[in-house]
Amino acid sequence: MxxxxxxxxxxxxxxxxxxxxxxGKPDLALIVSETDCTAAAVFTQNKVKAxxxxxxxxxxxxxxKLRAVVINSGCANACTGERGLKDCEEMAxxxxxxxxxxxxxxVAPHQVFVMSTGVIGVPLPMDKLRTGIPAxxxxxxxxxxxxxxxxxxxxxxxxxxxxxxxxxAGDERQGGPRIAHLAGIAxxxxxxxxxxxxxxxxxxTDAIVTPEVLKKALASAVRxxxxxxxxxxxxxxNDTLVxxxxxxxxxQPTPLEFxxxxxxxxxxxxxxxxxxxxxxxxxxTIEITGARDERMAENVGRTIAKSPLVKTAFYGExxxxxxxxxxxxxxxxxxxxxxxxxxxxxxxxFAKGAPTSYSEADATAAMKPREIVVRLDLGLGSASAxxxxxxxSHDYVTINGRYRT
Amino acid sequence: MxxxxxxxxxxxxxxxxxxxxxxGKPDLALIVSETDCTAAAVFTQNKVKAxxxxxxxxxxxxxxKLRAVVINSGCANACTGERGLKDCEEMAxxxxxxxxxxxxxxVAPHQVFVMSTGVIGVPLPMDKLRTGIPAxxxxxxxxxxxxxxxxxxxxxxxxxxxxxxxxxAGDERQGGPRIAHLAGIAxxxxxxxxxxxxxxxxxxTDAIVTPEVLKKALASAVRxxxxxxxxxxxxxxNDTLVxxxxxxxxxQPTPLEFxxxxxxxxxxxxxxxxxxxxxxxxxxTIEITGARDERMAENVGRTIAKSPLVKTAFYGExxxxxxxxxxxxxxxxxxxxxxxxxxxxxxxxFAKGAPTSYSEADATAAMKPREIVVRLDLGLGSASAxxxxxxxSHDYVTINGRYRT
Numbered sequence: 140m141x142x143x144x145x146x147x148x149x150x151x152x153x154x155x156x157x158x159x160x161x162x163g164k165p166d167l168a169l170i171v172s173e174t175d176c177t178a179a180a181v182f183t184q185n186k187v188k189a190x191x192x193x194x195x196x197x198x199x200x201x202x203x204k205l206r207a208v209v210i211n212s213g214c215a216n217a218c219t220g221e222r223g224l225k226d227c228e229e230m231a232x233x234x235x236x237x238x239x240x241x242x243x244x245x246v247a248p249h250q251v252f253v254m255s256t257g258v259i260g261v262p263l264p265m266d267k268l269r270t271g272i273p274a275x276x277x278x279x280x281x282x283x284x285x286x287x288x289x290x291x292x293x294x295x296x297x298x299x300x301x302x303x304x305x306x307x308a309g310d311e312r313q314g315g316p317r318i319a320h321l322a323g324i325a326x327x328x329x330x331x332x333x334x335x336x337x338x339x340x341x342x343x344t345d346a347i348v349t350p351e352v353l354k355k356a357l358a359s360a361v362r363x364x365x366x367x368x369x370x371x372x373x374x375x376x377n378d379t380l381v382x383x384x385x386x387x388x389x390x391q392p393t394p395l396e397f398x399x400x401x402x403x404x405x406x407x408x409x410x411x412x413x414x415x416x417x418x419x420x421x422x423x424t425i426e427i428t429g430a431r432d433e434r435m436a437e438n439v440g441r442t443i444a445k446s447p448l449v450k451t452a453f454y455g456e457x458x459x460x461x462x463x464x465x466x467x468x469x470x471x472x473x474x475x476x477x478x479x480x481x482x483x484x485x486x487x488x489f490a491k492g493a494p495t496s497y498s499e500a501d502a503t504a505a506m507k508p509r510e511i512v513v514r515l516d517l518g519l520g521s522a523s524a525x526x527x528x529x530x531x532s533h534d535y536v537t538i539n540g541r542y543r544t
Numbered sequence: 545m546x547x548x549x550x551x552x553x554x555x556x557x558x559x560x561x562x563x564x565x566x567x568g569k570p571d572l573a574l575i576v577s578e579t580d581c582t583a584a585a586v587f588t589q590n591k592v593k594a595x596x597x598x599x600x601x602x603x604x605x606x607x608x609k610l611r612a613v614v615i616n617s618g619c620a621n622a623c624t625g626e627r628g629l630k631d632c633e634e635m636a637x638x639x640x641x642x643x644x645x646x647x648x649x650x651v652a653p654h655q656v657f658v659m660s661t662g663v664i665g666v667p668l669p670m671d672k673l674r675t676g677i678p679a680x681x682x683x684x685x686x687x688x689x690x691x692x693x694x695x696x697x698x699x700x701x702x703x704x705x706x707x708x709x710x711x712x713a714g715d716e717r718q719g720g721p722r723i724a725h726l727a728g729i730a731x732x733x734x735x736x737x738x739x740x741x742x743x744x745x746x747x748x749t750d751a752i753v754t755p756e757v758l759k760k761a762l763a764s765a766v767r768x769x770x771x772x773x774x775x776x777x778x779x780x781x782n783d784t785l786v787x788x789x790x791x792x793x794x795x796q797p798t799p800l801e802f803x804x805x806x807x808x809x810x811x812x813x814x815x816x817x818x819x820x821x822x823x824x825x826x827x828x829t830i831e832i833t834g835a836r837d838e839r840m841a842e843n844v845g846r847t848i849a850k851s852p853l854v855k856t857a858f859y860g861e862x863x864x865x866x867x868x869x870x871x872x873x874x875x876x877x878x879x880x881x882x883x884x885x886x887x888x889x890x891x892x893x894f895a896k897g898a899p900t901s902y903s904e905a906d907a908t909a910a911m912k913p914r915e916i917v918v919r920l921d922l923g924l925g926s927a928s929a930x931x932x933x934x935x936x937s938h939d940y941v942t943i944n945g946r947y948r949t
Binding site: 470 | 589590591592593620622623624625626627663664665666776777778779780781850851852853856857859860861862864865866867869870871872873874875877878879880881882893894897898899936937938940941942943944945946
């Protein structure tokens with residue numbers, strides 16, 4: 140994680156404490172572009188969708204050019220019925236009003252993307268937002284990315300940020316190659332098992348990107364980043380990732396360049412979420428090779444990443460590799476133990492159907508580091524996938540036994 | 545649980561310490577019928593099957609009349625390659641030899657059903673079984689059911705047993721209605737998320753039951769009992785349930801009578817497993833009503849029962865009902881939050897898309913008992929299903945972080 144990376148050109152951000160969280164921590168983030176942005180977003184596949192997800196899906200479907208993203212933590216505005224949708228509308232209107240006062244180009248309510256995260260089933264405290272949103276608008280700054288990343292945290296122990304540059308080719312008359320910027324923030328840390336969507340994340344760029352390129356690049360980036368992580372196997376009601384491109388750099392990278400960079404930023408943010416998973420003490424990279432196709436590899440990897448028995452064994456630093464094979468076996472994929480081989484770090488413990496003569500001391504030593512790579516070769520083909528997960532610790536139980544209190 | 549219920553007529557059982565477990569606890573069970581038994585069995589659907597599962601599937605496919613079941617705990621004989629299958633063969637042969645010595649009707653090796661439970665990936669210590677199996681045969685007794693139930697325990701804190709009678713109609717010349725018996729044992733306590741099969745369980749009856757009736761009754765009973773429980777969402781490599789009917793009572797119940805009683809015994813055993821789930825402090829009954837069909841109800845119930853966030857909230861006695869709706873939403877079923885209603889015990893917290901005006905004190909009080917009923921009405925139809933589960937506690941993490949050490 141880079142400490143307070145720069146926002147791309149033409150973006151400002153803020154994060155303040157609006158009083159939504161009882162403990163007084165920052166709970167309201169605002170991200171604003173000076174000019175209209177091309178936008179693309181992915182949302183949770185959960186049938187129980189939070190009000191802001193339903194609200195934002197409409198904005199994206201209409202193809203509105205976005206100007207702002209307003210995000211509160213401390214309350215998910217999920218399972219809140221009709222009132223929840225009305226509250227989203229008011230959040231957007233409050234934001235548009237605060238940004239339009241004295242602005243060169245006013246912001247319309249339908250240009251404001253709304254996100255919430257926190258406890259499910261509790262209505263938004265709108266009185267706090269009525270004072271908070273104008274205050275956040277006052278606090279907007281070109282250095283505000285880290286403050287915004289702080290304000291969207293729930294059980295996260297640290298903010299998640301990533302940034303990178305795209306070099307766009309140019310000849311000498313243009314002053315040689317020039318640079319466009321990307322930056323993103325995200326939050327975890329529980330109910331993390333994204334499915335074609337994710338948690339909360341916002342990525343901004345000052346590159347010129349067409350709506351078609353943005354949509355395609357986002358789908359590809361999410362598939363290989365946020366859709367490859369799991370903290371606890373619970374898919375959230377609020378997962379939302381939005382990408383904003385305001386073109387303020389005047390530079391247009393090639394579609395593939397943009398896709399690669401967006402994938403890199405999303406992977407960076409996704410891995411930060413796993414590293415800060417609720418109660419996590421280990422970061423585990425599960426590499427599945429020898430699959431018939433990538434989908435198979437991904438599904439086996441995700442099943443292993445979800446298994447409470449696998450996750451507790453990592454917590455206990457116990458090289459209980461049978462649990463990994465068992466999880467692969469119930470993944471629903473047509474795997475064959477006789478063809479499987481398994482490694483913990485550099486130690487091969489299982490080779491095509493039978494345990495190797497590995498030393499227990501070596502296997503135990505491989506479980507000690509904070510970051511562990513496990514490789515399972517299915518012996519069926521040449522496709523592969525990597526899934527990132529964390530362990531299941533006593534602290535996960537403590538955090539989630541008393542989340543609302 | 546009944547304390548040491550009687551074995552059905554013509555059965556004997558034993559449980560001894562053969563030295564497979566390092567702590568010296570009982571680890572070898574033997575169940576024997578004087579005469580040939582009709583048998584039916586269900587097995588794990590995990591693609592990674594333990595050697596005894598592969599071995600027993602062959603016996604059942606061949607339709608052999610069984611005489612004995614030999615079960616060791618402390619070692620699962622799973623992921624052990626060719627050697628694992630050879631060890632199963634030797635276990636069956638050792639058992640047949642020990643039972644045939646001086647017996648009126650000798651036992652053939654293919655009449656011995658073999659089961660193992662414990663650590664995955666370690667070969668069976670055959671030297672312990674070579675002395676243990678003859679010792680268990682010596683210890684066989686008509687009062688041996690509880691000893692056998694003890695000897696198949698792993699992380700279970702108590703043995704699981706169930707027994708019941710079937711009254712078979714008879715006119716006065718037959719001495720009026722007469723009674724046949726059923727008894728069963730099972731073990732949990734982790735890697736419990738049966739799928740068309742289950743953990744280890746043995747049910748015996750002295751009723752006369754044809755192979756066809758036994759097979760059909762078992763399929764129906766398992767669907768409504770063992771397939772409706774979850775401790776941790778991990779499907780084991782060793783799940784096996786076998787039912788033996790030796791006909792020693794001379795009584796033949798109707799197929800439906802038998803099916804109902806078998807379902808009752810299996811449900812009793814399944815619920816005992818959940819009550820003694822690893823680290824469990826709560827027994828949670830999840831009742832799904834208003835589903836389009838039973839499969840939908842069951843799937844929603846199982847998804848809720850697997851959610852770590854739901855399970856930790858129960859542990860923390862936190863009425864965090866949004867997590868239950870979120871889990872229903874990612875079950876893959878076509879559910880609609882606007883039609884859902886949810887109750888904790890007698891307290892309705894959610895009604896067709898919005899929270900009720902329940903008092904938080906009432907909801908919290910509903911979370912206090914050791915046994916809690918949660919009802920989720922999907923509002924879509926008239927089908928229902930009950931799934932039983934337990935909470936996820938600190939002790940679950942402790943037990944599974946250090947299972948092998």
